Amino acid sequence: MSQLPSSGPAADSVIGPDLASLAGLLADRTRATMCLAMLDGRAWTPTELARLAGVAPSTATGHLHQLVAGGLLTEERRGRHRYLRLAGPDTAEMIESLASHAPLRATPVRSLADAHRRRALAHARTCYDHLAGTVAVAITEAMTQRALLDWDFGPSLTEAGRAWLRELGVDDHPAHGSRRAHVRTCLDWTERRPHLAGAVGAALFRHALDHGWLTRKGTTRVITLTESGRSALRERLGLTLQPPDARPASVSPEESAPCRGTGGAAR
Structure with missing residues (x-):
């Protein structure tokens, strides 16, 4: 031996x-x-x-x-x-998690264009491969209120939530061999409330882009909610969302700031 x-x-x-x-x-x-x-x-x-x-x-x-x-x-x-x-997504989520422990650095609003950009970013933006901002938080809270998400043991899809995704045409099964969380949330950088992330959040974001509910603004992180997207959210989640210019300007950190990972419930 x-x-x-x-x-x-x-x-x-x-x-x-x-x-x-x-x-x-x-x-x-x-x-x-x-x-x-x-x-x-x-x-x-x-x-x-x-x-x-x-x-x-x-x-x-x-x-x-x-x-x-x-x-x-x-x-x-x-x-x-x-x-x-x-x-990859794991790297992005690791950076988001580290950023959640970092001190905040506020930046002053220097022009009207800067104020409009910050409103747009606060309203809807990319957070790596999923949606962040007011729209994302509203979707997460509406899914919770309609019992599509359960928070008893961290965020998870209910049976009604899985059926809702299938009705949309979104695959609700975890990818084979993937280590990525199927359902998780990020603490939204500007709203300070959770929005949907993980594989399901990414799949919903792709679905909304593919169906023209959301569009990208050039190469920035800004996402625009289209009229068809507003109609879809009203029909499927009972949401009525105003355009970003209808909201007060947010005092937000710089554009590159990520969302923060969290397992807390949406309240």
């Missing part, structure tokens, strides 16, 4: 998570700013990220190499062009 070595690196070392290494990747403000921006779910070029972070392209490249090597970002090559995005 073979014996374990009594000395040497294999005997003296214990394999464990290098949390300090991961924390070090996000301890730099430039790298953290880039990761927060990529919570919009799209692929960014190094030039775009350098401009966003206010650093030279060569400086941005060095930071991006570290984030890719550390497993937080993935790199895509399209011809001569290079694109970067977060490594």
Whole structure:
């Protein structure tokens, strides 16, 4: 019978998570700013990220190499062009969770256009691959009131909720082999109440985009609720939502701020 070595690196070392290494990747403000921006779910070029972070392209490249090597970002090559995005939903949710413990930094409203942009962001925006903002919170609360979501043991779909999704044409089954939470919530950055996230939140968001209920505004995080979307929400959830300009301007943090993960009930 073979014996374990009594000395040497294999005997003296214990394999464990290098949390300090991961924390070090996000301890730099430039790298953290880039990761927060990529919570919009799209692929960014190094030039775009350098401009966003206010650093030279060569400086941005060095930071991006570290984030890719550390497993937080993935790199895509399209011809001569290079694109970067977060490594996946798990990475995004980890960054959101860390951000939930970070202090808030308020930014002043400097113009009327800035005020309109903040209203639009507070009303509806992307939070990686699901919807955030007033619209998302209203949907989550309406689903709770109609007993489509249950909060006794954390957020979960009820049988009525699964039937409701099937009626919409949304698959309510967890993806085979996926470690991602089927149903979870994020504490909304601007509303301070939970909105639906996880695989179900992402599936609902895709469904709304595919059916023209929601549309993206350019390459920003802003999402527009269309007239057909308003009609669908009235018909299916009894919701009547006003356009963002009908709401008071929110005092919101900067545009790249994520939502915060939570398991609390919607009240």
